[in-house]
Structures are given as structure tokens and as C-alpha cells.
Amino acid sequence: MTRPPDKVRKVRIYVMGKKYEVPEGLTIMKAMEYIGYKFIRGAGCRGGFCGACATIYRMEGDYRLQVALACQELVRDGMYLTMIPFAPAKKKTYDIRKLRPTPNVFLQLYPEIARCLSCNTCTRACPQDIPVMDYVQAALRGDIKEAAELSFDCIACGLCAVRCPAGIVPYYVGLLARRLYGKYMLPKSEELKRRVEEIRSGVFDAELDKLVGMSVDELKRLYEMRVVKR
Amino acid sequence: MRFPYYPGCTLKSSAVNFEKTALASAEALGVELVELPRWNCCGAVYSLTSDDLIHHTAPLRVLIRCQEAYKGGLVDEPRLVTLCAMCYNTLRRENAAVREDSERLRKLNEFMDKEENYECGVEVVHFLTILRNLGLRKISECVRQPLDGLRVAPYYGCLLLRPREVSVDDPENPTIMEDILEALGAEVVDIPYKAKCCGAYHGLVGDEVVAELSYRILRQASERGADVVVLACPLCEFNLGRQEVVRRRYRNFKPIPVVYFTQLMALAFGLPMEECGFEMNRIDPRPVLEKKLYR
Numbered sequence: 001m002t003r004p005p006d007k008v009r010k011v012r013i014y015v016m017g018k019k020y021e022v023p024e025g026l027t028i029m030k031a032m033e034y035i036g037y038k039f040i041r042g043a044g045c046r047g048g049f050c051g052a053c054a055t056i057y058r059m060e061g062d063y064r065l066q067v068a069l070a071c072q073e074l075v076r077d078g079m080y081l082t083m084i085p086f087a088p089a090k091k092k093t094y095d096i097r098k099l100r101p102t103p104n105v106f107l108q109l110y111p112e113i114a115r116c117l118s119c120n121t122c123t124r125a126c127p128q129d130i131p132v133m134d135y136v137q138a139a140l141r142g143d144i145k146e147a148a149e150l151s152f153d154c155i156a157c158g159l160c161a162v163r164c165p166a167g168i169v170p171y172y173v174g175l176l177a178r179r180l181y182g183k184y185m186l187p188k189s190e191e192l193k194r195r196v197e198e199i200r201s202g203v204f205d206a207e208l209d210k211l212v213g214m215s216v217d218e219l220k221r222l223y224e225m226r227v228v229k230r
Numbered sequence: 231m232r233f234p235y236y237p238g239c240t241l242k243s244s245a246v247n248f249e250k251t252a253l254a255s256a257e258a259l260g261v262e263l264v265e266l267p268r269w270n271c272c273g274a275v276y277s278l279t280s281d282d283l284i285h286h287t288a289p290l291r292v293l294i295r296c297q298e299a300y301k302g303g304l305v306d307e308p309r310l311v312t313l314c315a316m317c318y319n320t321l322r323r324e325n326a327a328v329r330e331d332s333e334r335l336r337k338l339n340e341f342m343d344k345e346e347n348y349e350c351g352v353e354v355v356h357f358l359t360i361l362r363n364l365g366l367r368k369i370s371e372c373v374r375q376p377l378d379g380l381r382v383a384p385y386y387g388c389l390l391l392r393p394r395e396v397s398v399d400d401p402e403n404p405t406i407m408e409d410i411l412e413a414l415g416a417e418v419v420d421i422p423y424k425a426k427c428c429g430a431y432h433g434l435v436g437d438e439v440v441a442e443l444s445y446r447i448l449r450q451a452s453e454r455g456a457d458v459v460v461l462a463c464p465l466c467e468f469n470l471g472r473q474e475v476v477r478r479r480y481r482n483f484k485p486i487p488v489v490y491f492t493q494l495m496a497l498a499f500g501l502p503m504e505e506c507g508f509e510m511n512r513i514d515p516r517p518v519l520e521k522k523l524y525r
Contacts (some may be wrong), residue, residue, distance in 0.1 A: 105242045116270075118287055120287070140239055141271075
């Protein structure tokens with residue numbers, strides 16, 4: 001179907017201040033493409049997972065700013081929106097191999113977290129329902145594990161940083177927590193080490209060469225005949 | 231008896247020895263301090279501006295967490311116990327402010343619309359108050375290793391005693407720590423500077439103020455024959471416990487060990503010396519403790 005049916009309702013949206021009428025039922029991203037925008041930045045997986053399409057919008061008549069991912073949120077009548085393809089945020093440079101999982105590491109690299117007001121604006125800005133304030137607070141008191149676990153779903157869309165009144169960039173703090181947690185605190189996988197050794201020593205080379213040498217049809221057949229373990 | 235316990239940031243980092251020994255002492259006394267399952271920094275400083283409500287969301291949120299814990303049946307009373315005097319000060323003043331000003335409470339509740347409304351049912355107390363309510367007799371009864379022979383100088387600092395409305399004791403001449411330490415068997419050395427400022431955050435911008443004020447306090451304790459100075463707040467420890475700033479300015483200054491009252495309490499209640507966290511105290515108190523207590 002290349003054209004919406006005539007009976008589809010249209011809704012008013014405002015993109016960067018200009019009014020448009022778009023069919024109801026489209027996501028913000030689809031609606032903007034319907035209008036004629038072509039995304040060369042600010043679009044990625046289109047599946048709510050990469051964080052590229054962070055959007056801030058306001059509903060007519062309501063003073064509150066709201067946030068969403070453009071590829072997930074459906075347009076509504078009276079929506080004033082602007083997409084934020086890039087959140088300007090400074091990531092501190094560090095060598096993870098030189099860091100240690102001490103309680104002070106967050107304050108040393110991101111001292112601004114001490115300015116956290118516990119206002120919860122970051123949590124409200126998060127399109128992934130992450131308790132952002134709670135993981136920033138966990139980092140503030142040096143609880144690496146808690147900060148890592150709570151921030152797990154973060155896609156670094158930048159909305160929390162854009163809205164934080166204290167100038168904190170929560171997603172970089174969460175990133176540091178997860179990196180420290182993964183590298184220094186979680187148990188190491190022995191199987192992974194073994195497998196990497198096997199790969200390095202060429203155990204799988206012959207099989208991979210065979211696959212590379214196959215035609216597209218052969219690969220398709222192979223794929224269709226694969227055995228899926230349930 | 232289960233009380234809601236609010237640690238505050240410092241108790242989880244530079245003052246874990248304070249927390250550990252406080253929890254151990256409470257347990258010996260039959261008191262359970264239940265850490266709030268979810269908490270945030272109290273904001274540290276109680277904001278004095280009258281129109282800037284954003285700085286009041288942090289402490290109010292802590293009070294709401296306590297309310298949640300009480301309603302959820304995790305604790306028996308909504309009396310929030312703190313160990314850090316600064317947290318105590320901030321939370322207690324916030325509680326008083328919203329109880330007095332219903333408009334302020336309404337605005338804050340509305341702003342924090344993802345939280346349940348704070349209903350002003352929480353009372354904020356310092357652990358010292360809980361101990362006083364338990365009674366000195368109960369404390370004496372739990373003593374296994376009296377601190378006989380140890381001369382201690384309690385120091386209160388500012389935040390436990392000022393402003394008057396939140397003071398845990400007489401702000402000019404408090405005795406609550408003295409009473410507890412005597413119940414533990416120690417000999418109390420009274421220092422007139424026990425309720426005077428140590429310099430607080432001035433240390434962030436320069437040495438002079440902290441050096442002079444802390445020096446006066448510590449020297450007075452030494453001159454009066456104290457073996458250790460005893461604290462009830464981890465922020466006092468920043469200035470009085472870490473004595474480098476004083477030593478830089480006063481070359482003849484002789485360091486004196488500084489401990490938390492719960493470390494001495496836990497020791498008196500029978501906790502082995504190795505478990506009282508003395509390795510975290512900047513000036514090692516173990517030599518003098520061993521000399522005075524374990525002859």
C-alpha cells in the first residue's frame with residue numbers, strides 16, 4: 001500500500017514550528033518522512049534500541065516538555081516536536097585498564113554528580129523507563145554494581161543529559177559503571193577464553209572458508225535446512 | 231524493634247567503619263536498623279533560600295522513602311535514624327519546614343508527582359537520641375569489655391546542635407555522648423571547644439581556617455589528657471580525623487587519634503578490635519587502645 005486510504009484521520013503536528021497534517025497512526029519518524037524529511041542523521045535502528053532518534057515534544061495546551069524516541073512514539077494531534085540527533089555531552093577520557101573499581105572512581109572522573117539534586121528529571125526524560133536518578137545516586141555513593149545493573153537498558157539517547165539541571169551526563173556515568181562492573185567485578189567466562197584460543201589457533205578456519213566459498217543459493221539452502229534446537 | 235535507617239553517602243564510602251560498628255552496637259542492644267531499600271543523597275546542605283524549592287526535593291524524597299518503608303511494613307516506627315550529623319540536620323530541618331508551611335509542601339508534592347505525597351508523619355532522629363531513649367542502664371548492661379582507663383574527649387561539632395530547633399541536646403553544653411561513654415566505662419575529658427566549629431568546607435578553598443579551628447580543638451583535647459577524640463559525624467572526621475592540614479600549619483602539633491563513638495561502643499560490647507574498622511582511622515588509635523585497655 002503506497003497511499004493511505006481516504007478515510008484515514010489526519011492529525012496536526014508542528015515540526016520545528018511549522019504545521020503539517022499527517023495521517024494518524026504514524027510514528028514521529030514516519031510522519032516526518034511523510035512530510036518530506038530525509039534522515040541522514042538522527043535515525044538508526046528504527047526499533048527503539050539505538051537511541052539515535054531522541055525527540056522532545058510538547059502537547060498543545062500543556063506546558064510540560066515530554067520525551068520520546070521518534071521511531072517508537074506515534075504522532076498525536078497538537079504535537080509540537082523537535083528531534084535531537086546529537087546531545088552535546090563531554091565524555092571523560094580514561095583507560096579502563098588503569099582504573100580500579102573503588103567507590104571514589106565516579107567522583108574522580110565525573111565530579112559533577114555531586115551536584116545531583118535528586119530532582120528525578122532524568123528519570124522522567126528516559127524513554128527506556130530506566131531509574132536514572134537512582135543509578136546516578138548509586139554512583140555518587142560508589143555502588144558500582146547497583147549503578148551498572150540499574151543502567152543496563154541505557155541506549156545513550158542523550159535525553160537525560162539534555163534535561164539535567166546540574167549538567168550531569170548520566171549515561172556516561174552508567175557506561176563507566178557497566179565497564180567497571182564487567183571488567184573487574186563479574187566472574188570471567190572460562191569458556192570464552194577457550195573459544196578465543198580455538199579461533200586464534202585456526203580450529204574454525206576450514207569451515208569458515210567453506211562458507212565464504214559458497215554461492216548465495218547454497219547459503220540460502222543451508223540456512224533453510226538448519227536445525228533449530230528448542 | 232525495627233527502625234528505618236538512612237545511611238547517607240559518606241557512611242557508604244569514607245565512613246563504613248562508623249556504619250559497621252553502629253549496626254553492630256544496635257544489634258547488641260536489640261535494635262534493628264533497617265536501611266531504606268531505596269534512597270538518595272539528602273542534599274547535604276539545607277538550602278536557606280525561600281524561593282528555590284528544587285534544592286528541597288532531595289531531602290523530601292528521603293522522607294517519602296521512609297514513609298514508604300513504614301507503610302510497607304519494613305519497619306515498626308516512622309522514626310528515621312541517621313548516623314551522619316549533616317544528614318540529620320538537613321532532613322530534620324526539611325521535615326520541620328514542610329510541616330510548618332503547607333504551601334511549600336503542596337508545591338513540592340505536586341512537583342514530585344511520580345512519588346506519593348509526603349504526609350508529614352516521619353520523625354528524624356540521630357542514633358544518639360535512640361541510645362538516650364534506650365537508657366544508660368541498658369547500655370551498661372551490654373558492656374562486656376569496659377573502657378576503663380581510656381580517656382575520651384567527645385566532640386559534637388555544629389550540626390548536631392544548631393539551629394536550636396534541631397539540637398539533640400543542650401546546644402551550649404551537650405552531655406549525651408559523655409553519658410554514653412561513661413556508661414561504657416570510659417573516663418570523659420571535657421573540652422570547652424566540643425561544640426565549636428572545625429572549619430567545615432573551608433578546607434576546599436584553603437588551609438588556614440580549618441587548620442586554626444581544628445588545631446584549637448585537638449590541642450585542647452590533648453592538653454586535657456585525652457587519649458582519643460570521639461566523634462558522632464563523618465564530616466567532622468574530614469577535618470579533625472585527617473590532621474595533615476593542621477600539621478602543615480602547626481609544625482609542633484602532635485597528632486591525636488580520632489574515633490567514632492560507635493567504634494568504642496562496639497569494642498565495649500565485645501566486638502573484636504579487628505572488626506571495629508580502626509584501620510580506616512587516619513591516626514591509628516590501636517596503639518593507645520591496646521595500651522590503655524589491654525594491659
